[in-house]
Every structure is written in C-alpha cells, then in structure tokens.
Amino acid sequence: MRQVVLDTETTGIGEGHRILEIGCVEVIERKLTGRHYHRYINPQREIDPEAQAVHGISMEWLVEQGCPVFADIVDEFREFIAGAELVIHNSAFDIGMMDYEFRLLGVSPTLDFCTTLDTLKLAREMFPGARASLDALCKRFDIDNSHRDLHGALLDAEILADVYLMMTGGQTDLMLSVEDDNRAGEGDGLDLEMLQTLAAKAELPVILATADEVSAHERMLDMIDKKSEGALWRQ
Structure with missing residues (x-):
C-alpha cells in the first residue's frame, strides 16, 4: 500500500487563494521510504498578512528565489502522488486548494487519481471531545515538534507521518498514560473505549x-x- 502524507501552505483562506508550498513524504506498507516531494511556488498573487504570520513566507522571498509557478510543477507533482492514498490533516482544505490549481490548468481533480484519508476526522473519531490539532496530537503521542516554530509544508508532512503511524497501530502502549485534554485533573484511569478503538484500527503484521x-x-x-x-x- 502506497501512501503520501501531504501538506500545503497557501496565500490565505477562501476563494481565489493559491498554493505557495507543497510538502509530501512517501509511506509504503507503513514504512517511511525516504522519498519526498517539496516545492516552493510563486502564487502569482499577494499573500494575506495572517497567512504569512503562520508560515513566514513572503512574496518577495519567493520571487528572489526564482520559484516556479504552479503550471511549471503540476506534472511532476501529479506524477509523485498518482495512485497513492493521500494522508492529510483536514483534507477538505488541501484537496480544495489543489483542485482549484488543477482547474486553472484544465486538468482532472485529485480524486480522479488518488484516494484520501483525513487524519483530523480520524483523530476526532478516536478521541471525541479532545483537541485534534497537529500540535495536540504530537503532545498526545509524545512526538517532538519543538523545531516547529512556523508552519512549513514539508516539516508538517514529516510530523504528520509520525502522528498517523502512531494513531493507526504504532507504539500504542504510550496511550496507557495519556489523558484526554478536556479531562485534565479528573484522574488517571484508562479510557477503555479509546483503547478498543485503537486496537480495532491497528494494522499489525x-x-x-x-x-x-x-x-x-x-x-x-x-x-x-x-x-x-x-x-x-x-x-
């Protein structure tokens, strides 16, 4: 089974915004292969200040680096992800941004050649009521993300790959000491339903x-x- 853990950074949220960074890491049979895809992209429009505060990428820097426009990288990008299951945190957003770029170029949408798995939805099913952000999941699974001062597509994809593998059958013994974020101070008892959910979703050899x-x-x-x-x- 080939999966590609994917993240994007964009000029903002909403109609007309564009992708300015793509980061992907490849997972085959639940193992990181070391292959990755990473590109900075000239979005051909201004970047919202709120978005720039999140990822730290400016239009001036993209132009200075001579970054390609999306049309220049679309073929290589689609080749890298073709046929894979895309593992994405809040897939509706990233797939929507990707499909907008594809529509501008007159090419077929993502789900014509990939399937998707949304780790945000999966986390909310596994840990109802708890925070499901990538940072919260890193804390839950004791994954070090201290080097993540700003969001970056490749770094976030690498972190998400670790989180996803833990969520779906990694070292689940780590869960024995985990409390739901919304139950802090209410005791250290095991959440049996949570452990049963983990066991049911585990893909063990x-x-x-x-x-x-x-x-x-x-x-x-x-x-x-x-x-x-x-x-x-x-x-």
Whole structure:
C-alpha cells in the first residue's frame, strides 16, 4: 500500500487563494521510504498578512528565489502522488486548494487519481471531545515538534507521518498514560473505549513461527507434560 502524507501552505483562506508550498513524504506498507516531494511556488498573487504570520513566507522571498509557478510543477507533482492514498490533516482544505490549481490548468481533480484519508476526522473519531490539532496530537503521542516554530509544508508532512503511524497501530502502549485534554485533573484511569478503538484500527503484521521454532515449542510442551498434569496448550 502506497501512501503520501501531504501538506500545503497557501496565500490565505477562501476563494481565489493559491498554493505557495507543497510538502509530501512517501509511506509504503507503513514504512517511511525516504522519498519526498517539496516545492516552493510563486502564487502569482499577494499573500494575506495572517497567512504569512503562520508560515513566514513572503512574496518577495519567493520571487528572489526564482520559484516556479504552479503550471511549471503540476506534472511532476501529479506524477509523485498518482495512485497513492493521500494522508492529510483536514483534507477538505488541501484537496480544495489543489483542485482549484488543477482547474486553472484544465486538468482532472485529485480524486480522479488518488484516494484520501483525513487524519483530523480520524483523530476526532478516536478521541471525541479532545483537541485534534497537529500540535495536540504530537503532545498526545509524545512526538517532538519543538523545531516547529512556523508552519512549513514539508516539516508538517514529516510530523504528520509520525502522528498517523502512531494513531493507526504504532507504539500504542504510550496511550496507557495519556489523558484526554478536556479531562485534565479528573484522574488517571484508562479510557477503555479509546483503547478498543485503537486496537480495532491497528494494522499489525502477522509473523508465523518457523519450523525450528515450532519444533522447539513442541519440545517445551513435552517437557511440561512430563513434569505436570499436562500442558494447557494441548488441552
């Protein structure tokens, strides 16, 4: 299974805004492959001050760096994500921005050649009532994001990949000490429903015993049979 964890930064929110950075990391069979896709893009319009305060990217810097426009990178970008399941935090926003760029160029929308998984929706289902931002999930799963002073598409995609793998079958023993953010101070009891949800969503590998291991196991059972009233595993 090939997945691409994706994030974008934009000139703002709302009609007519454009993408100015794309960051993607590749995951195959729940393993980070080391392949990534990252581009800064000249959005060909002004950047809202509120958006610039979030990601720290200015139009002057993009022009100074000679960044390409979206039309220049659309083919390579679509080639990188084609056929993958896109893992996105709040996918409706990023897919909407991508499809707007595709429409301007007269090419098919994202869902014609990719599927999506929204980690924001998944987090809200797994931890109802708790904060589901990327920062909150990093805290929940003890993932270090101290180097994230500003939002950046590639950095956020890398962090999201770690969060997603933990959410869907990573080291779930870390959850034993986690409290929902909205229950601080109400005790340290386990949320059984939360753990059952995690177990149901986990994608754990099946590793069969080798012939030598089976033989060793049978020898151990023979020894137990001789020293007791019989091995429980054989009853």
